Amino acid sequence: LESGPKRSAHPKSRTRTVIAKVPELPEIEALRRSLAPELVGRRFESFWKSREPLRQPFSVSAWRKLIQGRTILEVRRRGKFLVLDCEGGGALLFHLGMSGRLRLLPQPAKPERHVHWRGWLEDGRELRLRDPRRFGLVWAGKAENLDRACPLGRLGPEPLDPPLNGQVLMCRAQGSRQQVKAWLLNGANVAGLGNIYVTEALHLAQIHPAKRVNQLTGSAWERLATAVVQVLEEAIRCGGTTLQDFQDGKGRPGSFQYRLLAYGRAGKPCFQCGAPLRDLRMGGRSSVYCANCQR
């Protein structure tokens, strides 16, 4: 019954599908890699922001004091956040929320709808944040205040740096009885994972998404850690997953969507055993898994 066709006709479930397709760690890493060579060594000269609020207000005084005219030293990623570190200790932080897109555009750049922030480099190029749903974020301030000012401070370890291992996951899950999928989706446990890569990693590790974390064995945690690292690394190599409109900073889509084993494949045969993949609704999200392979 669970493996029936998608009930996408219901407007509510369509909304939920959109929510599930937010950029995750590999997309932000692809974005970072595309932007870093262009931005490092450059300076922002001016900016513009729309009147509609994003998730947090943008401080014009912090911008003037800490970012404007300061050389960008590094473009780094923390979870799903992109951070531009400037000389003198200033930092400019971006989060794409659900529908944000950050692009570096030549001058003069064409106007678009839903643009909420634009920053111009001294060579005239424009870094532009477009975000129709406005769950995104641009924040300027001191790098040392990043953790306090933003949700960054509550993030768990980066899964790739250093690569996760089963021991780390098992320790962090101690005392929890949560379902493993919900546990992995919480950025306070592991940074940067969303529905796509958690679904893929659980499938690869052959773990049922509703399994309680206190019931996972040491070897299951080890398989899971290995699967998370493998899925993320492959997705980064593919430039991320483009299901709706993700593009990197130069407007290039990713290609991991062609390699998905479980995510978005409800009702289709499992590549391992041929059984139709099932769709379990967990916390308003779709969880595709193989009842045969994942236990």
Ligand SMILES: [Zn+2]
């Ligand atoms: Zn299977």
